[in-house]
Amino acid sequence: MAKDAVATSTKKKRQIPGFSQMQRIxxxxxxxxxxxxxxxxxxxxxxxxxxxxxxLAKHASWMQPVADVLAGAGGAIFDNLPLIFALGVAVGYAKKADGSTALAALVGYLTFTGAGTSDKTQGGVLHALAPYFSQKTGVINYGVLGGIVIGLIAAKMYEKYRRTKLPTYLAFFGGRRFVPIVTAAASVVAGVIMAIIYPAFDWLFNKQVGGFIMAHGSNPGTGFVFGTINRLLIPFGLHHLLNSLPWFQLGNCTNAAGETLHGDITCFFSGASGTNAWTGSCMTGFFPIMMFALPGAALAIYHTAKPERKKLTGGVMISVALTAFLTGITEPLEYAFAYVAFPLYLVHALLTGSSLALCNALGIKDGFGFSAGLTDYIINFGRASELSGGPGKVLLLILIGVVYAVIYYVVFRFAITKWNLRTPGREDEGDDTTGRASVFDEAQLAASESTGKADAQKEGRI
Known part of the structure; x- marks a missing residue:
C-alpha cells in the first residue's frame, strides 16, 4: 500500500502543469x-x-414535406451548436454534474450572447464600443468557442457554489439554485470581455487562420500536418481540442438563409453551394485509415500473436476492427500499440497524415457527423459526390483504403516480428499468472480514460 501511495504521488508530481485540465476539457x-x-x-x-x-420526392410528391421536416430538424441542431456545446461541456466537465449544471449553462449562454449584442434597441455592449472598434451593428457570432467558454464557466461555478448556504431569508436560493444566478453574473462579465477582445480574435482566428483553411485547406501539406498531429495527440487525450478548431470554428460558409456558419463539419452538411468548396479537407483522409488501414493492423496483430493466445486475440481484434470499420471509433485499437510500440504508432500518425494529403491532392470531399466509418460513408455518399464532382472520386476512397490496409498489414507484421513488440497476444509468459493486466486490458482502460468513460463511471453518470 505504501509503495502504491508513493508511486501515485510520484506520478502526480511528474504531470505537466495544466495537462490534466486540458484532458478534461x-x-x-x-x-x-x-x-x-x-x-x-x-x-x-x-x-x-x-x-x-x-x-424520392421526384416519384412521390408527398415525400417533399417529409424531407423538409427532416432537414429542418437536423438544421436546428447545427444552427444551435454553440448552445449545445455550452450545455454539453458544462455537464461533461463538471464533477458530479446534474440538471442544475445544464440550466446554469443555458442561462449563462443567453446572458453571454445578450451582453455581446450591439443592437441599439437593446443597448448591447458592442454598440457602446463601436467608436473604438468600428464594429458593425449586430450580434457577435463566436461559433462553438462561445459555447465552450460558457460551458467551462458554468462547470466551475457549479463545482464551487453548489453547496453555498445563504442567510435564512434567502435560503431558497442557496445550494444548486444559486449556481444559475452566479453563472449569469459571471457570463455577463465574460460577454463584456469577449466583446472587447473580439475584433482581435476575429482578425486572428476567423480572418487569418480561418481564411488560410478556406484558401489552403485542400492543400496536401495542410492535410498532412493536421492528420499527423491529430493522431499524435490521441495517446494524451488532447485530440478533441485540436479537432474542435477546424471542424467547428475555423473557416466559414453561408447556409440557404444567408446566415454565416463556422467549421468544416457544419459547412459540409449545411453550407450553400458556392460557399463550401473548401469543406471535407480535414475529414476525408480519415476514411481510408479508419475503415481499412487500422483493421489491416488488427489482422497483423492477430497473425503475430503467440499460438496459445491466437484465439483470444483474434476475438478481440475482430471486435475492435469491426468497430473501427463500421463506426470510425479507433481508440481501443490504437491504444493497443500506442504505448508498447510508440515508434509504430508514430508511423501510423505519419501514414494518417499522408492519407489526408493524398485525398486533398485528388480533390476528394467527404465528411462525417460522428467519425469516418462505413455508416457515415454510406449516409453522406450523395453529399460527398456533389462536392467531389461525382461519385467516382468518393468510390476511390475504397481503393485507397485497400492499399493502405496492405501497407499497414505489411508494416505492422514486419515491425512486430522484427523487434518482438509486446502487442496483444505477445505478452510475456508470466503476465497471466502475476496479476498484471493484459496489453489489451491496459489499452481499454487508457481508451476509456481518454474518452471520459472512466470518469463518468466513477461519478455515476453511466
Missing part, C-alpha cells in the same frame, strides 16, 4: 459532439438527393 467536448450523428442523419435524409426533389 478535451473529454468534455465528446458529449456535445455525440449529438452530431442524429443531426447528420436528419440532414442527409432531408436532402434533395435523398427524400427531396431530386430523390
Amino acid at each position: 478535451g473529454r468534455s467536448l465528446m458529449l456535445p459532439i455525440a449529438s452530431l450523428p442524429v443531426a447528420a442523419l436528419l440532414m442527409r435524409f432531408g436532402s434533395a438527393d435523398v427524400l427531396g426533389a431530386d430523390g
